Amino acid sequence: MATLEIRDLHVSVEADGGSKEILRGVDLTIRSGETHAIMGPNGSGKSTLAYSIAGHPKYEVTGGSVTLDGEDVLEMSVDERARAGLFLAMQYPVEVPGVTVSNFLRTAKTAIDGEAPKLRTWVKDVRSAMEGLRMDASFAERNVNEGFSGGEKKRHEILQMELLRPKFAILDETDSGLDVDALKVVSEGVNRVRQGNDVGMLLITHYTRILRYITPDFVHVFVDGKVAEQGGPELADALEESGYDRFLTPAAG
Ligand code: ADP
Ligand code: MG
Ligand code: MG
Numbered sequence: 397m398a399t400l401e402i403r404d405l406h407v408s409v410e411a412d413g414g415s416k417e418i419l420r421g422v423d424l425t426i427r428s429g430e431t432h433a434i435m436g437p438n439g440s441g442k443s444t445l446a447y448s449i450a451g452h453p454k455y456e457v458t459g460g461s462v463t464l465d466g467e468d469v470l471e472m473s474v475d476e477r478a479r480a481g482l483f484l485a486m487q488y489p490v491e492v493p494g495v496t497v498s499n500f501l502r503t504a505k506t507a508i509d510g511e512a513p514k515l516r517t518w519v520k521d522v523r524s525a526m527e528g529l530r531m532d533a534s535f536a537e538r539n540v541n542e543g544f545s546g547g548e549k550k551r552h553e554i555l556q557m558e559l560l561r562p563k564f565a566i567l568d569e570t571d572s573g574l575d576v577d578a579l580k581v582v583s584e585g586v587n588r589v590r591q592g593n594d595v596g597m598l599l600i601t602h603y604t605r606i607l608r609y610i611t612p613d614f615v616h617v618f619v620d621g622k623v624a625e626q627g628g629p630e631l632a633d634a635l636e637e638s639g640y641d642r643f644l645t646p647a648a649g
Contacts, residue, residue, distance in 0.1 A: 398465050398481070400426045400564045400596055406459035407441075407448045418444045420621035421460070426564060428594040431610065433632060435601055436618030437640045442600045445618075446568040450484040451477055464564070479508055481563030485553040485570065492540040497552065498522070500540045501559055508560055525558040528588060530581050546573035554585035565589070566598045571606035583609030604636040619643045 407419035418441045426432050436442050448455045449462055451474045462469040464480050472480060492500060501522065506512045513521075526535065529551045541549060550570055557565050567586070571579055587610060589595055599612060607615075607629070615631040616623045617640070624643050625631070 398428045398563045401463045404460035408456050408458050426596040428596050431597040431612045432614045433599045433612035434616050434618050440618050441621040446566050483562030483565040485567045498536040529585050547578045564596045568600045604632045607632045
């Protein structure tokens with residue numbers, strides 16, 4: 397049982413020569429086995445939260461804390477965060493020239509576990525995860541993110557998550573740009589990870605449609621840099637009906 401705890405997190409970015417506060421006191425606790433959805437309008441700071449936990453250098457933490465079982469995540473290097481069991485889908489969004497998906501996955505797995513995976517089981521695990529995500533075997537020999545379509549990028553994220561078996565996974569807009577078939581395949585992959593181990597999941601999304609396939613335990617409505625309301629899955633249904641309007645006061649703009 398592990399706990400990822402975000403306390404009164406304040407984060408700023410440099411913009412137009414000044415510093416702009418984006419996160420304004422985020423509180424959120426995720427335990428092993430729980431799936432949390434963060435939903436909110438565009439520009440509310442959802443990705444900023446994900447990047448801050450990932451340790452992106454553009455985002456300056458000006459207050460509050462992020463801890464994993466009491467360990468200070470914000471003091472960790474990006475590599476240390478991964479080894480501690482944090483998986484952040486947006487961590488490797490860039491092209492990695494000359495590195496195949498297959499080599500990339502094996503290198504990441506070795507770095508995180510501290511030893512190379514046993515070849516025979518590893519090959520089997522990769523094959524079965526790729527089949528589950530309806531990925532052609534040839535995908536493993538392509539260079540990471542080089543010419544990947546939107547859907548291929550998302551599948552690759554889920555493939556990484558399935559194979560790296562993190563304690564906590566943060567998926568930012570995994571549903572964006574997917575057609576219904578791809579959304580189903582990707583959601584099934586997420587659900588396999590949820591069932592197969594005791595992962596804590598933070599699912600960031602603007603739309604409710606992915607939550608039809610992945611039922612969260614908790615829903616947090618994110619507005620203007622913090623959690624404005626929280627509830628169970630029924631909160632997502634209410635948002636589907638009414639949108640975010642009732643959370644947007646004129647002062648919040
Ligand atoms: P969301 O993911 O909810 O759409 P973001 O976290 O992407 O919101 O953005 C929140 C706000 O922070 C926006 O006003 C955005 O312009 C600003 N912002 C985010 N990242 C940066 C950045 N790297 N530089 C400047 N402004 C940023
Ligand atoms: Mg505050
Ligand atoms: Mg975003």
